[in-house]
Amino acid sequence: MVYESVAGLYQQNLEMLRSLATMDQELQRAAQAAGKQQVRPAVQAADRALEEARSMLFERNRALRHVQEVWYQTWYPRVAEANGRKFLHEVDDVKDHLPDRTVDMTYLILRQLQLPVNGWIEQIRDARNRYAAAHQLPARNDTFEWLDLKPVSGLITSRISLE
Numbered sequence: 001m002v003y004e005s006v007a008g009l010y011q012q013n014l015e016m017l018r019s020l021a022t023m024d025q026e027l028q029r030a031a032q033a034a035g036k037q038q039v040r041p042a043v044q045a046a047d048r049a050l051e052e053a054r055s056m057l058f059e060r061n062r063a064l065r066h067v068q069e070v071w072y073q074t075w076y077p078r079v080a081e082a083n084g085r086k087f088l089h090e091v092d093d094v095k096d097h098l099p100d101r102t103v104d105m106t107y108l109i110l111r112q113l114q115l116p117v118n119g120w121i122e123q124i125r126d127a128r129n130r131y132a133a134a135h136q137l138p139a140r141n142d143t144f145e146w147l148d149l150k151p152v153s154g155l156i157t158s159r160i161s162l163e
Helices: 002-035 039-071 105-113 117-134
Strands: none
Touching: 002 039, 002 117, 039 105, 039 117, 105 117
């Protein structure tokens, strides 16, 4: 099961790349439709790109949750504080790894968390909303938070800080 959970992380990485490609295709469709003055298809394509981002977020969190469920069957989870003790990382004098300093298993998806996905999604939503407003269509005001890891059985914090 451990190897399967690791394979699931690799699969999720590949699926994320596919999701980014799908988002790119949908944005190209939106641009083409807008160029032809096809307002609704343009907005719908932008919406599909935004929904693909939401799906990408969900799948990342699902893969992380699965790894935690498998690995924590035999590991004691590292937590920020337990039984009056606080987690303290002793920094190696030769190297310092940010993943080693994470309390939970988010180090497994750290590279994804460092991507500026929030900024990308805001740009897409803003462009979509400006175009929609110019054509009297409703705005989209949903929120998207790439660093939101959704609490899972109390094992993950609701938000991670990369500072």
